[in-house]
Amino acid sequence: MAKRAVIGTSPKDSSIDKMDRFIQREERKEQSNLRKYGKRDLSKTPFNEWPIDKKLDYYENRSEADKFKEKYPSYSSWYDAVKKQSKVYPTTFVDWTSKIKDVMHGLYNSHTSVKETVSILKNKHGIY
Secondary structure (H helix, E strand, O other), rough: OOOOOOOOOHHHHHHHHHHHHHHHHHHHHHHHHHHOOOOOOOOOOOHOOOOOOHHHHHHOOOOOOHHHHHHOHHHHHHHHHHHHHHHOOOOHHHHHOOOOOOOOHHHHOOOOOOOHEEEEEEEEOOOO
């Protein structure tokens, strides 16, 4: 039997080529980010591209208002959470809170937690 000829590159050469392409692609991404955002200015860089130590510092140093705004970005999301936590029939809850709409907006603007809001509604306004 005759020997077969090997056509193409060896597995070792193929893996080296793939690694070289990967390194070049990562370098191009880095250059692109550098052109797009300049030097690593965190104010312009999207949060998901921050270094992990900067992310941890950010999460450790957030204020209660920042945490509240992240959890409830809008009044309606906070209102739905209060409605659910109060365990009042939803239609009844909407009817009762429509009378004190300015109080509800005030509680949201002062970043009152959902649990505390429910207790305020029970004690001061009789919604339970």
